Amino acid sequence: MPESxxxxxxxxxxxxGHLLAVVTAPLVVQSRGSIGAAPIVTTLMSPVQxxxxxxxxxxxxxxxxxxxxxxxxxxxxxxxAERRIEKRIPDLSTMWPRLKYHRHLMLADxxxxxxxxxxxxxxxxxxxxxxRQWQMRRSRYEELRKSIxxxxxxxxxxxxxxxxxxxxxxxxFIAFQNQPxxxxxxxxxxVLPDRLPSLNIPPDQTLPAARVTTPAExxxxxxxxxxxxxxxxxxxxxxxxxxxxxxSWTSPEAxxxxxxxxxxxxxxxxxxLEQNASAEGDGxxxxxxxxx
Amino acid sequence: xIDRLRQILTEYFTRAIAGWxxxxxxxxxPHLLAILRIGCGLMLLYSHxxxxxxxxxxxxxxxxxxxxxxxxxxxxxxxxxxAGFSYLWWVESSSLLWLHHTLVILVTLAMTVGFATRITVPxxxxxxxxxxxxxxxxxxxxxxxxxxxxxxxxxxxxxxxFSVDAWLRGRLAERRGDSGAIAWLLPGTxxxxxxxxxxxxxxxxxxxxxxxxxxxxxxxxTWWDGTAVYYAxxxxxxxSFDLTWIxxxxxxFSFLSLLTLFWEIFYVALVWPRVTRPxxxxxxxxxxxxxxxxxxxxxxxxxxxxxxxxxxxxxxxxRLLGSGDAVVGSTPESRESDLETKIADYERRKxxxxxxxxLYRERVDRLKRxxxxxxxxxxxxKKLDNESDDQLGNESDLDLG
Numbered sequence: 001m002p003e004s005x006x007x008x009x010x011x012x013x014x015x016x017g018h019l020l021a022v023v024t025a026p027l028v029v030q031s032r033g034s035i036g037a038a039p040i041v042t043t044l045m046s047p048v049q050x051x052x053x054x055x056x057x058x059x060x061x062x063x064x065x066x067x068x069x070x071x072x073x074x075x076x077x078x079x080x081a082e083r084r085i086e087k088r089i090p091d092l093s094t095m096w097p098r099l100k101y102h103r104h105l106m107l108a109d110x111x112x113x114x115x116x117x118x119x120x121x122x123x124x125x126x127x128x129x130x131x132r133q134w135q136m137r138r139s140r141y142e143e144l145r146k147s148i149x150x151x152x153x154x155x156x157x158x159x160x161x162x163x164x165x166x167x168x169x170x171x172x173f174i175a176f177q178n179q180p181x182x183x184x185x186x187x188x189x190x191v192l193p194d195r196l197p198s199l200n201i202p203p204d205q206t207l208p209a210a211r212v213t214t215p216a217e218x219x220x221x222x223x224x225x226x227x228x229x230x231x232x233x234x235x236x237x238x239x240x241x242x243x244x245x246x247x248s249w250t251s252p253e254a255x256x257x258x259x260x261x262x263x264x265x266x267x268x269x270x271x272x273l274e275q276n277a278s279a280e281g282d283g284x285x286x287x288x289x290x291x292x
Numbered sequence: 293x294i295d296r297l298r299q300i301l302t303e304y305f306t307r308a309i310a311g312w313x314x315x316x317x318x319x320x321x322p323h324l325l326a327i328l329r330i331g332c333g334l335m336l337l338y339s340h341x342x343x344x345x346x347x348x349x350x351x352x353x354x355x356x357x358x359x360x361x362x363x364x365x366x367x368x369x370x371x372x373x374x375a376g377f378s379y380l381w382w383v384e385s386s387s388l389l390w391l392h393h394t395l396v397i398l399v400t401l402a403m404t405v406g407f408a409t410r411i412t413v414p415x416x417x418x419x420x421x422x423x424x425x426x427x428x429x430x431x432x433x434x435x436x437x438x439x440x441x442x443x444x445x446x447x448x449x450x451x452x453x454f455s456v457d458a459w460l461r462g463r464l465a466e467r468r469g470d471s472g473a474i475a476w477l478l479p480g481t482x483x484x485x486x487x488x489x490x491x492x493x494x495x496x497x498x499x500x501x502x503x504x505x506x507x508x509x510x511x512x513x514t515w516w517d518g519t520a521v522y523y524a525x526x527x528x529x530x531x532s533f534d535l536t537w538i539x540x541x542x543x544x545f546s547f548l549s550l551l552t553l554f555w556e557i558f559y560v561a562l563v564w565p566r567v568t569r570p571x572x573x574x575x576x577x578x579x580x581x582x583x584x585x586x587x588x589x590x591x592x593x594x595x596x597x598x599x600x601x602x603x604x605x606x607x608x609x610x611r612l613l614g615s616g617d618a619v620v621g622s623t624p625e626s627r628e629s630d631l632e633t634k635i636a637d638y639e640r641r642k643x644x645x646x647x648x649x650x651l652y653r654e655r656v657d658r659l660k661r662x663x664x665x666x667x668x669x670x671x672x673x674k675k676l677d678n679e680s681d682d683q684l685g686n687e688s689d690l691d692l693g
Contacts, residue, residue: 008313015316015489022497026504030511053375056424056439057497061504063433066512068523071530090529099342099591103430105529107356110429133371140370144429147358154354170523177539183528 020044021052029060071105072112073166075191076152079159087152088166111148112165114141117196165192303647314640319483320491321606323613325450326406329413331598332441333404335591336416339438340397343423347393350427353384357429365428378425396423403442406455410477414446434592437599440497448490449479494602499560506556515553518546525586532588552579563603576600 024045031038045052052058074089090104116137124131149161169188171181181187343350353359363381366374383389396419402412420439424431451457461478514520522545525535538545555575562568577597584593601609 008317011489012312012316015493018493019496022500026500030504030507050375054377054421055443056376056421056436058374059436060508061436061501062508063505064520064524065505065508065515066510067514068520068527071527073529097342098588099339099434100345102432102434102589102591103342103350104356106432107430136369136371140365143361143364143370144357147361148356150358151349151354151356155349168528170526173519173522173539176526176536177542180536180539183526183531183534183536 017048017051021048021055022057024048025052025058026060029062068170070167070169072108072192073168074108074111074148075164075166076149077162077164078152078156085156089148107148111141111144112167112192114144115165115192115194116141118194120196165194166190167192303651307644307647310640310644316489316492317485318488318637319485320488321483322449322452322479322481322487323454324601324604324606324609325445325448325487325490326452326454327609328441328598328601329406329409329445329450330404330454332438332445332595333400333416335434335595335598336420336438336442337397337400337404338591339434340393340400340423343427344393344397347389348386350430351380351383351389351393352386357427359384359426362426362428366425376425376428378422380422380426395419403451406451406457408477409451409455409457410449410479413442413450417442417446432592434589434595437501437592437595441494441595441599444490444494444497447493448487449484450487450490452479453481491602494599495563498599498602499563502556502559506553506559509553509556515549518542518549520549521545521552522549527587530587530589532586535586551575555579569603573600573603 024041027041028037028045031041036042049058076087076089078085078087089108090101092101095101095104114137116134119131119134119138123134145163149163152161153159167190169190171183171185171188349355351359355362357365359381362378364370365372366376380389380392383392396416399412399415399419402408403416417439420442424435424439427435452461457478458481461474461480464474464478509515509520512520514523522538522542525531525538525545555572559572559576563572577600580593580596580600582593584590584597587593
């Protein structure tokens with residue numbers, strides 16, 4: 001034990017500071033609500049926040065929490081239509097050892113977490129600050145999408161790349177118990193569209209303030225009776241010609257009636273992305289498939 | 293009254309400070325930390341080798357997340373500004389990247405085998421932090437636990453045993469004596485405050501991880517209705533084997549879900565008492581073993597199991613290693629130091645007992661005083677009763693008369 005009381009006091013001070021950073025970081029995550037984190041927690045964290053961020057103790061520690069959810073994948077269509085190849089990220093058959101695969105699984109998850117809807121119409125005129133914040137989040141997603149696409153393009157001789165976010169839903173317990181299906185059943189997969197949650201909002205209608213300031217983190221499920229997308233480019237990129245009854249195999253939040261054609265199934269479903277002429281022509285694609 | 297209150301408060305704070313000092317600053321043997329150094333070093337090495345397997349894809353100019361974008365994810369460009377920093381945000385040259393990564397691997401290898409650990413362990417931690425902030429978006433629990441363990445190991449003389457340093461120390465001490473520089477660079481195998489602090493920090497950090505992991509789960513539905521383990525096991529991207537048969541065993545998976553939830557939340561309280569510690573640690577081995585075997589995260593699961601060893605008492609480690617000497621001390625200096633630690637410990641216990649004895653004596657005196665007071669009151673009452681009886685007797689005599 002350090003003999004000097006001053007030395008003990010000094011080390012105690014450092015220890016308390018470090019523990020403050022360790023404890024307050026997950027506390028901020030857990031105490032975060034619609035109005036932000038609890039003020040007392042943010043106040044306690046403020047003196048050690050930068051330190052905690054640098055030494056990487058600013059984590060929330062939510063493993064499989066609050067609930068185990070669906071996984072997210074990235075589907076990439078690489079090259080022009082005549083020699084197009086498909087890649088899925090991550091892919092256990094090509095990414096080995098397991099840790100390498102897991103890094104890519106985290107990348108796909110991060111890409112999905114970073115998703116932000118395109119800027120809603122009229123938001124800039126309604127609330128400039130909200131629009132600026134929204135645009136920053138959207139830019140983050142777009143930059144990530146571009147970086148991933150650039151990487152794949154560089155690996156394939158500069159070929160154009162289309163990316164889609166895929167959600168692999170977990171089979172619902174009761175349905176799965178009654179009638180088990182393979183975990184790779186195409187009905188468990190869905191393409192996450194890149195558009196505002198509701199397509200029924202007329203372009204000139206102002207969005208509700210709550211939705212503007214606190215956008216949902218993931219694409220809300222379309223209602224079962226909704227018509228398939230009318231987005232021509234999206235429809236062209238992903239063949240929404242199959243319909244799955246909502247809630248039959250997928251978890252409740254994944255009752256997406258829109259489906260895409262499964263052209264091959266070699267253990268995994270293989271989603272053939274079909275690019276339309278206009279997207280291929282100008283190298284830009286809206287909707288789910290994004291070209292660079 | 294005020295003096296008494298002051299005395300109670302003084303005693304309370306004196307005892308609290310003594311307890312704090314004892315908890316944090318009691319010297320600890322480095323054996324367990326040396327084992328953690330080897331395990332953590334191996335995992336860190338493996339992780340760096342995985343980065344190296346596709347270095348340009350992970351960190352190069354055409355990486356999945358390019359270096360410039362990686363920096364902008366931290367610098368406020370997208371609304372999130374943190375203190376995460378990495379010089380790798382500016383490294384675009386492939387050869388420089390390889391040179392750097394080779395150095396990282398060599399340093400980690402040195403940490404694992406225990407070579408120049410006073411320098412290589414802090415350096416391995418620093419490199420890990422730089423890589424962590426560069427690789428934002430591709431990280432998970434493994435990176436957290438490996439980084440924390442390396443950070444705490446960097447504080448302690450974890451290379452003083454089971455290491456090249458220990459071997460070098462023996463040879464250099466023979467030739468040149470135990471000079472100050474050598475003593476610092478190649479620390480002897482003896483209890484140290486640094487080892488104690490590192491042990492305590494990792495123990496508390498683990499408690500925080502489990503507590504908040506459990507609380508986060510408690511906010512969900514499936515951990516309560518018991519289906520969480522089912523959903524985790526049918527997660528195709530995670531599972532190592534097909535475990536879908538578990539769907540027909542709802543009592544089993546709901547039991548495992550609830551057990552995991554309660555274990556995580558109460559870990560912080562139950563890992564400290566000696567009675568419950570083996571149960572809590574046994575469960576940690578089962579939970580993380582399950583994650584390692586069935587959920588495709590052998591790396592994360594095994595590191596968490598290793599981290600939980602920090603709660604294993606040193607004598608048990610010695611027994612497991614088959615050598616009582618490992619903890620009793622292998623050199624005369626270390627034995628002497630151990631004896632000093634024990635004497636200091638006994639002195640502290642003696643002081644605490646004396647303080648308690650004084651308190652008890654005081655209480656006994658107080659109780660005796662009260663007893664005496666009560667006795668006096670009883671006597672006085674008896675006396676008064678007798679007097680009143682006498683008086684009544686006299687009055688009745690008068691009436692009769």
